[in-house]
Amino acid sequence: NHVVVCGYGRNGKQAVQKLMAYKQPFVIIELNEEIVDRYSEDHLLFIHGNASEDEVLIRAGIRNASTLICALPSDADNLFIVLSARQINPKLKIISRATEESSYQKLKLAGADNVIMPDKIGGDHMASLVVVPDLVEFLDNLSVSGEHDSINVEQVPFEKICTDGVELAIMDLDLRKKTGCSIIGYKSADGEYIVNPEPSMVLKKDSKLILIGRPNQIDKLKQLYHV
Amino acid sequence: NHVVVCGYGRNGKQAVQKLMAYKQPFVIIELNEEIVDRYSEDHLLFIHGNASEDEVLIRAGIRNASTLICALPSDADNLFIVLSARQINPKLKIISRATEESSYQKLKLAGADNVIMPDKIGGDHMASLVVVPDLVEFLDNLSVSGEHDSINVEQVPFEKICTDGVELAIMDLDLRKKTGCSIIGYKSADGEYIVNPEPSMVLKKDSKLILIGRPNQIDKLKQLYHV
Ligand SMILES: [Ca+2]
């Protein structure tokens, strides 16, 4: 139930840093021996090898991994690995980076669940800083994870809110009074998101609420609902 | 009062696409003649030249530009341009990309207001998709700008809310009842952000409220406060 990270370049390194902050177990596959030697001292678990070989993926435990992060600089390499990993483990969650826009659809077809295009995100970001700098700054600084005392956004599943299974309206939860947090979103059982749901909306089974708050409010929320 | 974009690679191209969506005037400086020829047909305003030359920046109108977006692949080139542009126009808002972590501070020192590291954002993103996929998906799909009928987050300055200049508490605004939007943040006059401010908090002069809503709610908000 670990994460396999392919490639310890800038992208992979940043992903690994965050995984460590979240205390997620992981193993890194890296072809460059120099990099393996240099960073092995940081107590990172490396497999020195070519992730394009099935055998290397299997050595990294791809069969019982929860997630694969494919962060190589070459889209062709990522595509090859995504396809191989999907064949070996149909249940694996696969997240791949892509450089070229045209690779996005190919990686999806090959079996990636999420495709991240750093240059595209970066470009979007730069333009948004021109037009709505305050909003970008505010949203950038919202913490969805990491240190216990820094989180601003949290999700709570229906079963934790309505423990007896009875469906309730949002206003009957009195969440703001009880925790200080505000509800900003709702995810339905079939994966649809509703932004800023109405107080009269009734929570359905298998749904999730998304809440915003300052860290102490998020803490209260977690305690109240055992998240 | 336009935006100058240096470099029409993947990064710059994405920034330009967004700027067009926001109807922001811009001019692109690009050294590669082939790129200039190919995209000039798309009615983009190009200056063919090297942005490292002051004369080229001046031809792009850097003296009365509002913003510079430096999106070249080389950190050294970006640094050189940031420094040159800052010398020419001290009031310019400068946003630069950086590849190496070690360039971040240098670009800031040279005069960049914001430094964007695509690989870092991409890596963060991939790791967050492992741990809090729903939250990442929800926040990613919030639109801060772009098409009129898609915006989910908006900011309203104090002067638009309290038109007579009298400072009011958030609860006295009745914003949820009047517009359907929920308040998720507050930016004070000295630039500090408060996440999920208390209903009893009094809005101060030169502050801003940050609100979330569905597009029709945001519309109501904009109409009510002439944003
Ligand atoms: Ca969580």
Ligand SMILES: [Ca+2]
């Ligand atoms: Ca706006």
